[in-house]
Amino acid sequence: MISDPSIIDQITARFRFLQGADADFIRHFFNSSTITHLASDQPICQQGMHCSHLALVIEGTARVYKIGENGREITLYRIGPGESCILTASCIMSRKPFPAFAISEEPIKALILSSADVVRWSNQEATWRDYLFQLISDRLGDVISVVEEVAFRRVDRRLVSYLLQHIENNGMHMQVTHQSIASDLGTSREVVSRILKDFEQQGMISTSRGTITLEDRHRLSEKLTE
Amino acid sequence: MISDPSIIDQITARFRFLQGADADFIRHFFNSSTITHLASDQPICQQGMHCSHLALVIEGTARVYKIGENGREITLYRIGPGESCILTASCIMSRKPFPAFAISEEPIKALILSSADVVRWSNQEATWRDYLFQLISDRLGDVISVVEEVAFRRVDRRLVSYLLQHIENNGMHMQVTHQSIASDLGTSREVVSRILKDFEQQGMISTSRGTITLEDRHRLSEKLTE
DNA sequence: CGCACTCTGTGACTTAGTCACATACTTGCC
DNA sequence: GGCAAGTATGTGACTAAGTCACAGAGTGCG
Numbered sequence: 001m002i003s004d005p006s007i008i009d010q011i012t013a014r015f016r017f018l019q020g021a022d023a024d025f026i027r028h029f030f031n032s033s034t035i036t037h038l039a040s041d042q043p044i045c046q047q048g049m050h051c052s053h054l055a056l057v058i059e060g061t062a063r064v065y066k067i068g069e070n071g072r073e074i075t076l077y078r079i080g081p082g083e084s085c086i087l088t089a090s091c092i093m094s095r096k097p098f099p100a101f102a103i104s105e106e107p108i109k110a111l112i113l114s115s116a117d118v119v120r121w122s123n124q125e126a127t128w129r130d131y132l133f134q135l136i137s138d139r140l141g142d143v144i145s146v147v148e149e150v151a152f153r154r155v156d157r158r159l160v161s162y163l164l165q166h167i168e169n170n171g172m173h174m175q176v177t178h179q180s181i182a183s184d185l186g187t188s189r190e191v192v193s194r195i196l197k198d199f200e201q202q203g204m205i206s207t208s209r210g211t212i213t214l215e216d217r218h219r220l221s222e223k224l225t226e
Numbered sequence: 227m228i229s230d231p232s233i234i235d236q237i238t239a240r241f242r243f244l245q246g247a248d249a250d251f252i253r254h255f256f257n258s259s260t261i262t263h264l265a266s267d268q269p270i271c272q273q274g275m276h277c278s279h280l281a282l283v284i285e286g287t288a289r290v291y292k293i294g295e296n297g298r299e300i301t302l303y304r305i306g307p308g309e310s311c312i313l314t315a316s317c318i319m320s321r322k323p324f325p326a327f328a329i330s331e332e333p334i335k336a337l338i339l340s341s342a343d344v345v346r347w348s349n350q351e352a353t354w355r356d357y358l359f360q361l362i363s364d365r366l367g368d369v370i371s372v373v374e375e376v377a378f379r380r381v382d383r384r385l386v387s388y389l390l391q392h393i394e395n396n397g398m399h400m401q402v403t404h405q406s407i408a409s410d411l412g413t414s415r416e417v418v419s420r421i422l423k424d425f426e427q428q429g430m431i432s433t434s435r436g437t438i439t440l441e442d443r444h445r446l447s448e449k450l451t452e
Numbered sequence: 453c454g455c456a457c458t459c460t461g462t463g464a465c466t467t468a469g470t471c472a473c474a475t476a477c478t479t480g481c482c
Numbered sequence: 483g484g485c486a487a488g489t490a491t492g493t494g495a496c497t498a499a500g501t502c503a504c505a506g507a508g509t510g511c512g
Contacts, residue, residue, distance in 0.1 A: 066370065068378025070470085076370065087366070094363035099370050122359075123352055133348075136362050137320035140313070143369045144292065144302065144325050150377045151412040152294025155468065177490065186377040188469055193491060209477055209490060296501085381499065403459065414500055419460060435459060435508055 002030045002111070011111060014058055014082040017131040025125045034112050044085065044102040051088040051098055054118050057081055060108030065183070066100050074150070074186030076100060077142040086135040092118050150186050156195050158185055160223045163205070167214045174212050228256045228337070237337060240284055240308040243357040251351045260338050270311070270328040277314040277324055280344050283307055286334030291409065292326050300376070300412030302326060303368040312361040318344050376412050382421050384411055386449045389431070393440045400438045 002008060008030060012018045018026060036055070038044070044062055045051070062079045064087060079085055079102075091098050092115040121128045149158055162181060167174045178192045185192070196212070199205045204220040206213045214220065228234060234256060238244045244252060262281070264270070270288055271277070288305045290313060305311055305328075317324050318341040347354045375384055388407060393400045404418045411418070422438070425431045430446040432439045440446065 066374050066377070068374065070378060072378060072469090074373065074377045076373065090359075090363035090366055094360050096363065096367065099367055122355070126349055129348070129355070133316075133358075133362075134320050136359075136366065137316035137322070140316055140362065140366050140369065141322065141325055143366065143373060147300065147302065147369060147372050147376065147412075148292050148294065150373065151292070151300045152296060152298060179490080186373075189491085190470080190493085191468060194468095194493085197492075207491090298500090405459080415460085416462085416501080417499060420462085420499095423461075433460090 002033055002035060007035065011056075011058060015056060015131070016082075017127040021125060021127045025121070025128070029121075032114070032117050036108075036110050036112050038104045038108040038110070040104055040107055042104045044104060045088065045098045045100070047098060047101055049098045051091045052115050054084060054088050054092060054113045054115060055108075055110040056084045056113070058109045058111060060104060060106040060110075062102055062104050062108060064100050064102045072186065072188060073183035074146070075184045076146060077139060078105070084135055086132075086139045089118065089132055090136055090139075146186075155185065155187050155191055156198075157224055159192065159195050160220055163212065163214065164217070164221055167212070167217075172214050174214075175210060176212060177210055228259055228261060233261065237282075237284060241282060241357070242308075243353040247351060247353045251347070251354070255347075258340070258343050262334075262336050262338050264330045264334040264336070266330055266333050268330045270330060271314065271324045271326070273324060273327055275324045277317045278341050280310060280314050280318060280339045280341060281334075281336040282310045282339070284335045284337060286330060286332040286336075288328055288330050288334060290326050290328045298412065298414060299409035300372070301410045302372055303365060304331070310361055312358075312365045315344065315358055316362055316365075372412075381411065381413050381417055382424075383450055385418065385421050386446055389438065389440065390443070390447055393438070393443075398440050400440075401436060402438060403436055 002011075011030075018029070021029075035058075038060070044055070047067075057079055059081055061081075062085065063075055064077055064079065064085070065073050065075045067073050085102055087098055087100060087102070090096075118132075122132055123129075159181070162185065163174070166176070178196065179189045182189045182192045196205065196207055199220065200207055202219075204214075204216045204223075206215055228237075237256075244255070247255075261284075264286070270281070273293075283305055285307055288311065289301055290303055290305065290311070291299050291301045293299050311328060313324060313326060313328070316322075344358075348358055349355075385407070388411065389400075392402070404422065405415045408415045408418045422431065422433055425446065426433055428445075430440075430442045430449075432441055
């Protein structure tokens with residue numbers, strides 16, 4: 001049960017469906033939920049698990065990914081504040097085992113609901129139901145985008161997009177290993193290393209152990225259309 | 227409006243959510259829906275469309291797919307009797323444009339609902355809501371499987387799986403072009419042609435224009451584990 | 453038959469993924 | 483400081499997959 005008013009405010013701000021909900025539901029909601037904290041790089045769900053709880057992320061991020069026969073990984077999507085491990089929701093609603101892995105990245109503060117409540121509220125509370133539908137639909141869209149990426153786009157272009165997205169405007173630096181980029185993109189470390197080396201030789205980036213620095217954003221982005 | 231009792235029986239048999247529904251909802255359901263027929267190979271949804279109706283397939287099949295920059299295609303999933311173009315449902319519930327293409331394969335007989343009804347019923351009728359959740363969740367699972375396939379599995383193995391699945395037990399024949407296999411798997415026609423030729427030279431299949439014949443099912447399936 | 457159209461085959465080349473190692477850079481510990 | 487263990491990156495050689503530009507074969511039809 002959650003009673004601290006400042007926490008309740010924080011949660012209400014993050015989860016907009018609570019703003020339109022009726023007072024009765026809100027009371028139930030906070031009465032039957034709890035807060036959990038989780039450090040970085042902690043496993044959340046294992047492939048094949050049955051989900052008995054749903055976590056709504058208040059702070060932090062998690063990564064949901066697949067592992068292939070060969071050990072390679074690919075990120076399906078990330079979960080941030082205001083979102084929820086919707087695969088869990090999907091598993092709860094359709095009573096199926098979880099088809100992927102989830103792990104925390106930045107330390108997580110999350111609200112935990114029992115799957116029984118998730119199902120019950122989806123029958124009773126329109127705003128909660130809308131939130132669930134929205135979440136599942138969004139993830140479906142995300143995953144379809146991933147299919148498009150891996151099926152059709154060249155790895156070097158995908159890597160350019162990755163760098164442009166992750167290195168903030170004129171922030172210029174980024175802390176990341178080649179392996180973790182490879183795991184995001186669903187390719188292998190060697191491929192990432194080689195392409196990065198190529199970019200470096202062309203003067204678009206520079207690299208050192210564990211960091212990549214953007215040297216020429218404009219010329220790098222031209223790679224997308226050449 | 228649908229009133230023919232034999233059609234109503236057929237639909238009720240296909241869509242199990244109607245069996246547990248209350249009489250009032252069922253009356254509304256058939257009053258506000260219509261039947262459409264569609265020939266083979268007709269476009270259903272274009273990428274970027276907004277969906278104003280939801281189709282529940284009674285007979286026939288449709289294919290939902292993506293097209294890449296290079297013109298290659300990949301099938302995300304198929305829709306059969308008792309199912310529905312759930313991407314449409316997802317678009318309706320989350321008010322987003324349709325992110326793929328859909329086309330009829332076998333001629334379709336389908337029941338058409340307005341998106342307004344879809345949303346209204348999802349608020350009022352538990353069995354309908356469950357049906358929607360189930361459908362979206364299933365598709366999410368399907369698409370995740372596709373990601374896994376294209377990201378990690380070798381094309382020759384995927385092609386073996388495709389052949390074993392599509393050529394019925396001891397039916398032995400299949401009518402299909404290399405191009406349409408390639409479009410299903412998300413690869414190119416040449417690659418499919420070369421791998422099939424290879425299988426043929428090893429005596430596992432034989433081919434002629436537009437057909438593939440399974441000659442040695444057992445040895446072909448060994449390719450999956452070698 | 454001859455023409456248009458679709459389907460399949462092939463070589464040469466580029467891109468991507470795998471495997472086996474060789475070098476680094478970092479951290480902690482003596 | 484120096485050394486060891488662990489992590490990160492570099493590289494060559496090879497296989498798998500995708501692209502491009504054609505060449506043929508099969509089919510349907512006037």
